[in-house]
Amino acid sequence: MIKGFIFDLDGVITDTAEYHYQAWKRLADKLKISLDREMNEQLKGISRMDSLDRILALGNQIESYSVEEKERLADEKNEDYKKLILDVTPADLLPGISDLLANLKAAGIRLALASASKNGPVIMEKLGIADLFDVVVDPAGLENGKPDPEIFIKGAEQLHLKPAECVGVEDAQAGIEAINAAGIFSVGVGTKEAMEKADYAVADTSKLKLTDILERANS
Numbered sequence: 733m734i735k736g737f738i739f740d741l742d743g744v745i746t747d748t749a750e751y752h753y754q755a756w757k758r759l760a761d762k763l764k765i766s767l768d769r770e771m772n773e774q775l776k777g778i779s780r781m782d783s784l785d786r787i788l789a790l791g792n793q794i795e796s797y798s799v800e801e802k803e804r805l806a807d808e809k810n811e812d813y814k815k816l817i818l819d820v821t822p823a824d825l826l827p828g829i830s831d832l833l834a835n836l837k838a839a840g841i842r843l844a845l846a847s848a849s850k851n852g853p854v855i856m857e858k859l860g861i862a863d864l865f866d867v868v869v870d871p872a873g874l875e876n877g878k879p880d881p882e883i884f885i886k887g888a889e890q891l892h893l894k895p896a897e898c899v900g901v902e903d904a905q906a907g908i909e910a911i912n913a914a915g916i917f918s919v920g921v922g923t924k925e926a927m928e929k930a931d932y933a934v935a936d937t938s939k940l941k942l943t944d945i946l947e948r949a950n951s
């Protein structure tokens with residue numbers, strides 16, 4: 733019996749990928765590395781430092797910076813990103829999410845956030861949904877990023893639920909792998925090909941209907 737839902741943020745609740753892209757692009761331009769939107773797809777769900785490593789690898793610059801210099805570069809990107817998310821409002825919730833969250837609360841289902849983003853709590857406040865969530869897993873306390881199941885296992889633990897009592901919702905392949913490895917029912921948002929490993933997939937967030945999900949997850 734499903735008692736909890738564990739959500740990814742970027743690409744499921746709101747689309748912050750464009751802001752991440754703009755901030756990384758500015759840094760990449762400065763470092764003379766060419767970053768395009770296709771490459772940005774591979775950064776979805778990946779932690780800040782891992783994203784920076786991938787961008788530096790793209791420019792064959794992985795050996796060029798010390799740990800301290802990389803931290804400064806990541807901070808610089810984050811300062812730009814924080815300016816870009818200043819204008820986020822409840823209107824930036826992806827289609828269908830407001831209704832889905834309301835239906836989950838009405839059904840007494842507990843909610844957790846399992847986002848790799850350290851800016852998650854600020855974005856949730858700006859979206860006006862922070863109070864709906866019982867748990868926000870702190871990504872700073874994780875040893876391994878997605879596709880490792882750690883963040884989803886912690887989400888279930890912090891909800892005081894067994895993995896089999898939870899549903900996880902993700903838009904990234906690495907995220908679906910993480911949910912599956914945690915023993916949680918996975919719901920994917922995206923194309924059939926990208927969400928191939930999901931237990932249940934929908935094309936976009938407007939198609940995330942609580943009754944449809946529960947029917948499958950509880951069977």
Ligand code: B16
Binds near residue numbers: 743775848850
């Ligand atoms: P921050 P998610 C992820 O969010 C983003 O998809 C990814 O692009 C970003 O690098 C990561 O959060 C870390 O974000 O720099 O704000 O800590 O999909 O896990 O909600």
Ligand code: MG
Binds near residue numbers: 744
């Ligand atoms: Mg995501």
